[in-house]
Amino acid sequence: MAWFSAQLVITEPELCKEILNNKGELIRKESPKLVKKLSGDGLVATTKLKNGQNCESWPPMLSMERFKKMVASAETMLERWTVYEGKEIEVYEEFRLFTSEVISRTAFGSSYMSMIINEALRLYPPVVAVIRKVEREVRLGKLMVPSNLELVVSIVALHHDPQIWGQDVQLFKPERFSEGVAKATNNHVGAFIPFGLGPRTCVGLNFGTTEAKIALSMILQRYAFTLSPGYVHLPLRYLTVRPQHGVQVMLQSL
Numbered sequence: 001m002a003w004f005s006a007q008l009v010i011t012e013p014e015l016c017k018e019i020l021n022n023k024g025e026l027i028r029k030e031s032p033k034l035v036k037k038l039s040g041d042g043l044v045a046t047t048k049l050k051n052g053q054n055c056e057s058w059p060p061m062l063s064m065e066r067f068k069k070m071v072a073s074a075e076t077m078l079e080r081w082t083v084y085e086g087k088e089i090e091v092y093e094e095f096r097l098f099t100s101e102v103i104s105r106t107a108f109g110s111s112y113m114s115m116i117i118n119e120a121l122r123l124y125p126p127v128v129a130v131i132r133k134v135e136r137e138v139r140l141g142k143l144m145v146p147s148n149l150e151l152v153v154s155i156v157a158l159h160h161d162p163q164i165w166g167q168d169v170q171l172f173k174p175e176r177f178s179e180g181v182a183k184a185t186n187n188h189v190g191a192f193i194p195f196g197l198g199p200r201t202c203v204g205l206n207f208g209t210t211e212a213k214i215a216l217s218m219i220l221q222r223y224a225f226t227l228s229p230g231y232v233h234l235p236l237r238y239l240t241v242r243p244q245h246g247v248q249v250m251l252q253s254l
C-alpha cells in the first residue's frame, strides 16, 4: 500500500478483492476522463433522466455499430452462404483449417494457449489499474478509509508481486498456469485480475480471450514466426499497455 499524490494505491490481493467486490454503495467506480468517454459509467450504472426517470447507461464502446464491425468476418462468411439457401451447405471446406485439436483448444480453455495468454496478461496487463472512490467512510481490512478518498487497485503491482509469484516473477513462464489460476496464485483470488473482479468485471472477457485464441490458432496454422532481431522491448502505457515500437516478427509460410 502506498500514497500516490492524493490517491491510495492498494496492492494486497485481499484488500483489492474487498474493494472490487463492493457493489458500489460504499465504493464507487471512478474512471479517468478518456476512459469515461469510451466506457461511460459501465454497465451497471443507472442515471437519472431530466424527467426524473431512471435509465440504464450503455457504454459508447459497446454501440451496435462497433459490435457489427467486431463480427464482420463471421458476417462475410454468412453472406457467402446465402447463395446456398434451401440447400445443404458443405461446411467441411470452411472448417478444414480448424482441426479438431484447435477447436477443442479454443473452445475448452485449459490449453497451452490459455497459459500463454494468461502469462502475457500477467506480465503486461493492458489495464494497469482500476480506480474507485470511497462514498462513505468504510472499513477495509484493518483500515478505516475516509469518504472521498480515491483508491487505486494496482493490477500491475499485484501481477508482479514476488511473494505471490515467486522470485522468477519477471520471467515469462506460461507453465505457472498449468494447473489453473487458483494454483498459480496460491488461492489468492485478487492476485490475478487482468479483467478486474466483482460486479464490474470486464464484459469483454470471453469475447477478448476467444478472439485472441482464434486469431493465434489461425496464424499458427499457416505460419511459423520468430521475433525479429530489430525488435525493441518497450511496453508503453497509453490508455492501455502496448509495445511502443510494435512487434516485428519474421513469418515463414508452412
Ligand code: HEM
Residues within 6 Å of the ligand: 029, 039, 041, 042, 043, 044, 059, 062, 125, 126, 127, 130, 131, 193, 194, 195, 196, 197, 199, 200, 201, 202, 203, 204, 205, 207, 208
Ligand atoms: C484483453 C482485453 C481486455 C482487457 C484486459 C480488459 C480489461 C478490463 C478491466 C480491468 C475492466 C474493469 C474496470 C473496473 O473495474 O473499473 C474492464 C471493464 C470493462 N470492459 Fe474490458 N477488457 C478487455 C476487453 C474488452 C472488450 C473486447 C470489451 C467489449 C466488447 C470490453 C468491455 C468492457 C466494459 C463495457 C467494461 C465496464 C464494465 C462495467 O463497469 O460495468 N473489454 N475491462
